Amino acid sequence: MSTSITCTSVFFGWPDGSPVFEGLDVAFGPGRTGLVGVNGSGKSTLLKLVAGELTPADGAVRVAGEVGYLPQNVTLDTALRVDEALGIAARRAALHAIEAGDVAVEHFETIGDDWDVEERALATLGELGLGHIGLDRTVGEVSGGESVLLRLAALLLRRPDVLLLDEPTNNLDLHARRRLRAAVASWPGVLVVVSHDRELLDLVDQIADLHAGEVTWYGGNFSAYEEALAVEQDAAERMVRAAEADFRKQKRELVDAQVKLAARKRYGQKMWDQKREPKIVMGARKRAAQESAGKHRILHEERLADAKERLDEAVEAVRDDDEIRVDLPYTAVPPGRGVLTLLDLELAHGARAGNLDLRGPERVALIGRNGSGKTTLLRTIAGELEPVAGEARAQVPLRFLPQRLDVLDGALSVAENAARLAPGATNNRVRARLARFLFRGARADQRTDTLSGGERFRAALAALMLAEPAPQLLMLDEPTNNLDLASVRQLTSALESYEGALVVASHDLPFLESIGITRWLLMEDGALRETDAEAVGRTRE
Structure with a gap:
C-alpha cells in the first residue's frame, strides 16, 4: 500500500463550540506538499489531527506508514543529552557495552540491525549544521534554533514514511534555514509543510490551499500557486x-x-x-x-x-485580503531627536553591545546567528534583564513585542487586552482602533488564548501600537514567526503607518527589505557592529 494520508468527512471544533472543520475530505500522497491558508484556517489543527495529537469529533483520519511530526513550538527537556533527544541513547549504550566486551543478549536485542546508529546520528547532525554539538552534550547547551534542528534530526533518524512540518523555519537563522531547505528538498517520502517561508515553499511539488474549510489543489511550487x-x-x-x-x-x-x-x-x-x-x-x-x-x-x-x-x-x-490601515500620528519622532543610547553595554551570557546612538525615525534591523544575543539585547533595552555593565537609556516611550507574545493575557478578550494598555481610552475608541487591525465586532470579544498564532500576533501588535503613551520606539523580536504570507503583508502595511523608531530582530530578509530598513546591526562573535544590506545579502548566497 502506497504511503498516504486520508481524511474522510472530518468534523472538529474547539470546546467553545467554534467549528474548524465540518466534513473535510482531503488526501495527501507521495511528494512534497505545501499546506497554505490564512491564519486561523486550521492548518496546524489539520497537522495535529494527522499526527494523532487531536481526535476528530466525527469522520476518520488514516495514515499508511509511520508519522514524524515537528510542531510549531518545539520544547525539549534541557536536561536531556543530545543522544537522548535523538532517541538513540539505549542503542548507543548497548553498542558501547558490546565494544567494551559485554556480550549480553539484551544488548544485541536493543541494537537489532542498527549497528551504524552512531555514525548515522553524527552524519545527520552534520547535514543540519549541528556537527559541533556532539552526542554527549545536554539540550540546555544549544540555542532555540538548534533545538528545532535537533528535533528534526531525531525525526530524520527515525526515517518516518510521513513527515509533517509546522512552521519549521521559525527561530532559525539564515544558515540553519539553508540546512533545513536542503533536508526538505531531498525528502523521499510524503511531506506536508506549513510555512510562511517563500523559499521553502518553492521547493514543494504541489500546494494545498486550505480556505473556508476546504482544500483546493494547485500543481507546482508556491510561485506557480501565486500566479494561478x-x-x-x-x-x-x-x-x-x-x-x-x-x-x-x-x-x-x-x-x-x-x-x-x-x-x-x-x-x-x-x-x-x-x-x-x-x-x-x-x-x-x-x-x-x-x-x-x-x-x-x-x-x-x-x-x-x-x-x-x-x-x-x-x-x-474573491479572497478577503484585508490590509491593516491605521493612522498613528502620536508615534512620530522628529529627525535627529535622540531615541536610544547604549553606553558601554555588556549583556548577560557574555555578549557586548558597546556604544550606540539611535536617532529620529530610524528603522534598524538586528541580525545574527541563533544564540548570538539578539533577544538578550532587546530584553535588556526593554528593562526585562539587568545589564552586566553599562547602561541602555531610552529617551522616548518604548514598547517591546517578544517572540512569546506574553504581553497578552490569554484569559482576556482582544478588546480587554488593548484597554489594559490604554486605560484612558473609551470602549468605543478601543473598538474603533481594533477594527483598523481587522478585529471587528465579535472578533474583538474573542479570548486571546483561542486565537491562531498569527491572530495573537496581530492582537499583541494592536495593543502595543495603540497603547498610551504612544510608543515612539517599537522593538520586535522575530515578528514573522507563525505568520502566514497574508499576515506578513498586513504587518508590513501596519508598520508603514508607524512613524517612530523601529528595531526588528529577524532572520526573514525579504520582510526586512519590505519595511524600509535604514540601518543594519550584526550581533556576531559576542559583539554588536554595523553592517550593510549588501553584506547581509551575500550571506543568503
Whole structure:
C-alpha cells in the first residue's frame, strides 16, 4: 500500500463550540506538499489531527506508514543529552557495552540491525549544521534554533514514511534555514509543510490551499500557486463586477415595474370612481389587473433574488485580503531627536553591545546567528534583564513585542487586552482602533488564548501600537514567526503607518527589505557592529 494520508468527512471544533472543520475530505500522497491558508484556517489543527495529537469529533483520519511530526513550538527537556533527544541513547549504550566486551543478549536485542546508529546520528547532525554539538552534550547547551534542528534530526533518524512540518523555519537563522531547505528538498517520502517561508515553499511539488474549510489543489511550487491564484482572482473580480451590474439592472427594472403598476392601479381606480363601464366589467378588469400585477411583481422579485444570489456567490469567490490601515500620528519622532543610547553595554551570557546612538525615525534591523544575543539585547533595552555593565537609556516611550507574545493575557478578550494598555481610552475608541487591525465586532470579544498564532500576533501588535503613551520606539523580536504570507503583508502595511523608531530582530530578509530598513546591526562573535544590506545579502548566497 502506497504511503498516504486520508481524511474522510472530518468534523472538529474547539470546546467553545467554534467549528474548524465540518466534513473535510482531503488526501495527501507521495511528494512534497505545501499546506497554505490564512491564519486561523486550521492548518496546524489539520497537522495535529494527522499526527494523532487531536481526535476528530466525527469522520476518520488514516495514515499508511509511520508519522514524524515537528510542531510549531518545539520544547525539549534541557536536561536531556543530545543522544537522548535523538532517541538513540539505549542503542548507543548497548553498542558501547558490546565494544567494551559485554556480550549480553539484551544488548544485541536493543541494537537489532542498527549497528551504524552512531555514525548515522553524527552524519545527520552534520547535514543540519549541528556537527559541533556532539552526542554527549545536554539540550540546555544549544540555542532555540538548534533545538528545532535537533528535533528534526531525531525525526530524520527515525526515517518516518510521513513527515509533517509546522512552521519549521521559525527561530532559525539564515544558515540553519539553508540546512533545513536542503533536508526538505531531498525528502523521499510524503511531506506536508506549513510555512510562511517563500523559499521553502518553492521547493514543494504541489500546494494545498486550505480556505473556508476546504482544500483546493494547485500543481507546482508556491510561485506557480501565486500566479494561478492571481488569474483566478482576476476572473472572480470580473464576475463580481458583472454580477453587480446585473443586480443594479434588476433593481431598476423592479422599480420601473412598480411605477407602471402603480400608474395602472390609479387609472383603474379613476375608472371605477367615474363608473364609465358596467360594475361587473370593471370588477373583472380589476381582478385581472391585480393578477397580472402580482405575476409581474413576482417575476421581477425573482429575477432580483437570482441576481443577488449570483452576486453573493461571486463575492464569496474573491479572497478577503484585508490590509491593516491605521493612522498613528502620536508615534512620530522628529529627525535627529535622540531615541536610544547604549553606553558601554555588556549583556548577560557574555555578549557586548558597546556604544550606540539611535536617532529620529530610524528603522534598524538586528541580525545574527541563533544564540548570538539578539533577544538578550532587546530584553535588556526593554528593562526585562539587568545589564552586566553599562547602561541602555531610552529617551522616548518604548514598547517591546517578544517572540512569546506574553504581553497578552490569554484569559482576556482582544478588546480587554488593548484597554489594559490604554486605560484612558473609551470602549468605543478601543473598538474603533481594533477594527483598523481587522478585529471587528465579535472578533474583538474573542479570548486571546483561542486565537491562531498569527491572530495573537496581530492582537499583541494592536495593543502595543495603540497603547498610551504612544510608543515612539517599537522593538520586535522575530515578528514573522507563525505568520502566514497574508499576515506578513498586513504587518508590513501596519508598520508603514508607524512613524517612530523601529528595531526588528529577524532572520526573514525579504520582510526586512519590505519595511524600509535604514540601518543594519550584526550581533556576531559576542559583539554588536554595523553592517550593510549588501553584506547581509551575500550571506543568503
